[in-house]
Amino acid sequence: MIISITNLKGGVGKSTLTQNLAVCFAHAGYRVCVVDTDIQAQVSTKWMGERPDELPKIAISTIRPEELAKNVLALNKKYDVVLLDGTPALFELSTRTLALSDVAIIPMIPSIADIWVFENYLRAYEEAKAQRANFNAGLSGFVLLNQYAGNNLDKEVKAAMQGFDINVLNSRIANRVAYREAMTLGKGVIEYKDKKAKEEMTQLFNEIIEGIH
Numbered sequence: 001m002i003i004s005i006t007n008l009k010g011g012v013g014k015s016t017l018t019q020n021l022a023v024c025f026a027h028a029g030y031r032v033c034v035v036d037t038d039i040q041a042q043v044s045t046k047w048m049g050e051r052p053d054e055l056p057k058i059a060i061s062t063i064r065p066e067e068l069a070k071n072v073l074a075l076n077k078k079y080d081v082v083l084l085d086g087t088p089a090l091f092e093l094s095t096r097t098l099a100l101s102d103v104a105i106i107p108m109i110p111s112i113a114d115i116w117v118f119e120n121y122l123r124a125y126e127e128a129k130a131q132r133a134n135f136n137a138g139l140s141g142f143v144l145l146n147q148y149a150g151n152n153l154d155k156e157v158k159a160a161m162q163g164f165d166i167n168v169l170n171s172r173i174a175n176r177v178a179y180r181e182a183m184t185l186g187k188g189v190i191e192y193k194d195k196k197a198k199e200e201m202t203q204l205f206n207e208i209i210e211g212i213h
């Protein structure tokens, strides 16, 4: 199964979420590979470099965007789950990444800027979905509200998202220092000491698993 974590926008939590989902899948017994498509920053590749040996293994592969299709399909044969950590990509690259994906997770910070960008993203998503339909393949998209605080703006953004033709996950992620600290240590938050972060990530993982089956 190929799961991409993308958004046209930068800094919304794509790498954070990729790493945390990879850790959840690994603990659940899946063979997992993370594909770092961000050749310039290589955040997930560096994260993997910090990962302690005794924790459940996650493979990492850094792949140039133009070589994505061939390599990702090969990895999909070898692993149960391939997670694509996207770049704040150009429209064309987003479409290409999404066209490879069975599942698209779209992290988003509740702000009007993110909603404006999301309208463009949705065009890439619809185009990829149409391309996949030609091969009888589906694409399920799930928006995840990251750094959600439950204030009025967050609620307005959540309501606005309901107007788009895409699923919005009930599970949300709060702004917690645990996400930054766990990344520093090569871990996911379920391997770290913040109980609330652990709980929300477990809930999110369970909702995604239910949503894709």
Ligand SMILES: Nc1ncnc2c1ncn2[C@@H]1O[C@H](COP(=O)(O)OP(=O)(O)OP(=O)(O)O)[C@@H](O)[C@H]1O
Pocket (backbone or CB within 6 Å): 009, 010, 011, 012, 013, 014, 015, 016, 017, 038, 041, 043, 086, 087, 088, 146, 147, 173, 174, 175, 176, 177, 179, 180, 183
């Ligand atoms: N829920 C959160 N709580 C606290 N910090 C967070 C949270 N989510 C992300 N961050 C932090 O915000 C920054 C951006 O997150 P991240 O690198 O995951 O985003 P990205 O979408 O991958 O960015 P880019 O577009 O540059 O690839 C990082 O410093 C990360 O540690």
Ligand SMILES: [Mg+2]
Pocket (backbone or CB within 6 Å): 014, 015, 016, 038, 043, 085, 086, 087
């Ligand atoms: Mg990133």
